[in-house]
Amino acid sequence: MTGAARTRGRTGRRPGASDTRSRVLLAARTTFGDRGFEAATIRGIALRAGVDPALVHHYFGSKQQLFVAAMEFPFDPALMVSRLLVGPREELGDRFVRFILELWDTPAVRSLLLGGVRSASTDPVAAGMLRQLLAEGPFLALARAIDRPDAALRATLAGSQLIGLAIARYVVAVEPLASVSTETLVRALGPTVQRYLAGDLTDAEKVTGSTQASAAPT
Amino acid sequence: MTGAARTRGRTGRRPGASDTRSRVLLAARTTFGDRGFEAATIRGIALRAGVDPALVHHYFGSKQQLFVAAMEFPFDPALMVSRLLVGPREELGDRFVRFILELWDTPAVRSLLLGGVRSASTDPVAAGMLRQLLAEGPFLALARAIDRPDAALRATLAGSQLIGLAIARYVVAVEPLASVSTETLVRALGPTVQRYLAGDLTDAEKVTGSTQASAAPT
Known part of the structure; x- marks a missing residue:
C-alpha cells in the first residue's frame, strides 16, 4: 500500500491502491469464473x-490484461511438483x-x-x-521427473483427463460425477x-495379440 | 419445402425455405464452432x-433456439452404440x-x-x-451394455476423458497431443x-497392499 493510499484509507472514503487492486482481482476471478471471458465486462467487475x-x-x-492478472496462480508450481514427487512413485x-x-x-x-x-x-x-499450462506447467514437470520417453505427450494426456474432469464435474456438473x-x-x-505419466502407452499386449485385426473401425 | 418456396425457387431470385434453413444451420454450426455461443451473433450467422x-x-x-437446432447430431446414437458393441468386448x-x-x-x-x-x-x-449427452447419451448406453455396477459413473468418467481430449486436442490445440x-x-x-466402462474402478490391488500398487492398469 502506498503512503497516499494509507492516508486516504484513514478517512474511510476511499480504499488504498493495493486494497482496490485485490478487490478488483477477486471480483474479476469470480466474474470470469461465473461467466467466462466473453460475457464478463469491466463494468460488471x-x-x-x-x-x-x-x-x-x-x-x-484492457479486459484481456485484467484476465491475465486475475488468472495468476496463487501457488508456486515448482513447489507443488516437488511435493507431489514425495512418496511412492507408483502412487503419483x-x-x-x-x-x-x-x-x-x-x-x-x-x-x-x-x-x-470457461474462458479458454x-x-x-x-x-x-x-x-501453456498443459504443455509447460506441472504436468510436464511431473512427466519429466518420471523420466520415461514422450514426456510431452504424457503431460498433455494427463492434462486432457484433468481438464475433462473439470468440465464434466465443475462446469457442466454432470451426475453422478x-x-x-x-x-x-x-x-x-x-x-x-x-499410466499416462509413467505407464506403457504403446499397449504392447494389444498390438501383439492375435485378435488385433478386429480392432479396425466398425 | 413449402409450395410457395418451390415456386419462388424456380425464379432463381430467392432460395427455397429448406435450402435457406440448411444454409443457416451450416452457417450457425460454423460460427458457433469458431466463436462459441456467447460471441456468435444472429447477424454474423x-x-x-x-x-x-x-x-x-x-x-x-432466438439465438438459443438456433443453437439447439444447429447442434442436432447428424447420426443416430442408438445405431452408433450397436455398431460399437460389435467385436471383442475388451477392445470396446x-x-x-x-x-x-x-x-x-x-x-x-x-x-x-x-x-x-465451446458453448457449454x-x-x-x-x-x-x-x-445430457454425458449422462444419457452413448456413454451411458455403452456402460449399460457392459453390464457392470455403477454404469452412470462409468459413463461420465469415459465422457470426462473424451471431453478433455476434445478441449486439449481441438479447442486449445496443445502439442504434441x-x-x-x-x-x-x-x-x-x-x-x-x-477401464472406465468395463474395468475395476475400486482398484482393489491398491487398497489391499502397497507392493501391488504397480499392478494398476497400464
Missing part, C-alpha cells in the same frame, strides 16, 4: 468490486488427482480455475494460457494419470 | 449464410476412441462438436445439452475408456 470502471482500466488496462497419479481435487475444493481457487477453463473455450488469450467423493475419483482417475 | 437476419429469426427464433475402449476421433476428423461434425464444447463452457443451454496420430491416441486412451 467494477460493480462487483464497488469501484469505478475507470479505476479498473487505470490499474489493469493418485496424489496428483487428490491434489487437483483439493484445489477445486478451495473456493477462491475454484473461481480461478473455472474462469480459466472461446478466448484466444485464455486458450493460450491453458495451452459431480457428486462422488474425492476418494472415489482418486481410485477411478489415479490409475489413468499414473 | 445471417451474413455468413447470405440471408437477412430477420429470416433467421423467422425460421429459428479402442473402438470408441477411434470412432470419436473419426467424428472429429469429419469437418462438418467437427464444427458441430467444437460449437457444443459459458452458456447454460449448451451446458445442459452437454450434461494436437498432432499425434489417431492410432497413437487409440493406444493411449483406449485402455482408459475400456
Whole structure:
C-alpha cells in the first residue's frame, strides 16, 4: 500500500491502491469464473468490486490484461511438483488427482480455475494460457521427473483427463460425477494419470495379440 | 419445402425455405464452432449464410433456439452404440476412441462438436445439452451394455476423458497431443475408456497392499 493510499484509507472514503487492486482481482476471478471471458465486462467487475470502471482500466488496462492478472496462480508450481514427487512413485497419479481435487475444493481457487477453463473455450488469450499450462506447467514437470520417453505427450494426456474432469464435474456438473467423493475419483482417475505419466502407452499386449485385426473401425 | 418456396425457387431470385434453413444451420454450426455461443451473433450467422437476419429469426427464433437446432447430431446414437458393441468386448475402449476421433476428423461434425464444447463452457443451454449427452447419451448406453455396477459413473468418467481430449486436442490445440496420430491416441486412451466402462474402478490391488500398487492398469 502506498503512503497516499494509507492516508486516504484513514478517512474511510476511499480504499488504498493495493486494497482496490485485490478487490478488483477477486471480483474479476469470480466474474470470469461465473461467466467466462466473453460475457464478463469491466463494468460488471467494477460493480462487483464497488469501484469505478475507470479505476479498473487505470490499474489493469484492457479486459484481456485484467484476465491475465486475475488468472495468476496463487501457488508456486515448482513447489507443488516437488511435493507431489514425495512418496511412492507408483502412487503419483493418485496424489496428483487428490491434489487437483483439493484445489477445486478451495473456493477462491475454484473461481480461478473455472474462469480459466470457461474462458479458454472461446478466448484466444485464455486458450493460450491453458495451452501453456498443459504443455509447460506441472504436468510436464511431473512427466519429466518420471523420466520415461514422450514426456510431452504424457503431460498433455494427463492434462486432457484433468481438464475433462473439470468440465464434466465443475462446469457442466454432470451426475453422478459431480457428486462422488474425492476418494472415489482418486481410485477411478489415479490409475489413468499414473499410466499416462509413467505407464506403457504403446499397449504392447494389444498390438501383439492375435485378435488385433478386429480392432479396425466398425 | 413449402409450395410457395418451390415456386419462388424456380425464379432463381430467392432460395427455397429448406435450402435457406440448411444454409443457416451450416452457417450457425460454423460460427458457433469458431466463436462459441456467447460471441456468435444472429447477424454474423445471417451474413455468413447470405440471408437477412430477420429470416433467421423467422425460421429459428432466438439465438438459443438456433443453437439447439444447429447442434442436432447428424447420426443416430442408438445405431452408433450397436455398431460399437460389435467385436471383442475388451477392445470396446479402442473402438470408441477411434470412432470419436473419426467424428472429429469429419469437418462438418467437427464444427458441430467444437460449437457444443465451446458453448457449454459459458452458456447454460449448451451446458445442459452437454450434461445430457454425458449422462444419457452413448456413454451411458455403452456402460449399460457392459453390464457392470455403477454404469452412470462409468459413463461420465469415459465422457470426462473424451471431453478433455476434445478441449486439449481441438479447442486449445496443445502439442504434441494436437498432432499425434489417431492410432497413437487409440493406444493411449483406449485402455482408459475400456477401464472406465468395463474395468475395476475400486482398484482393489491398491487398497489391499502397497507392493501391488504397480499392478494398476497400464
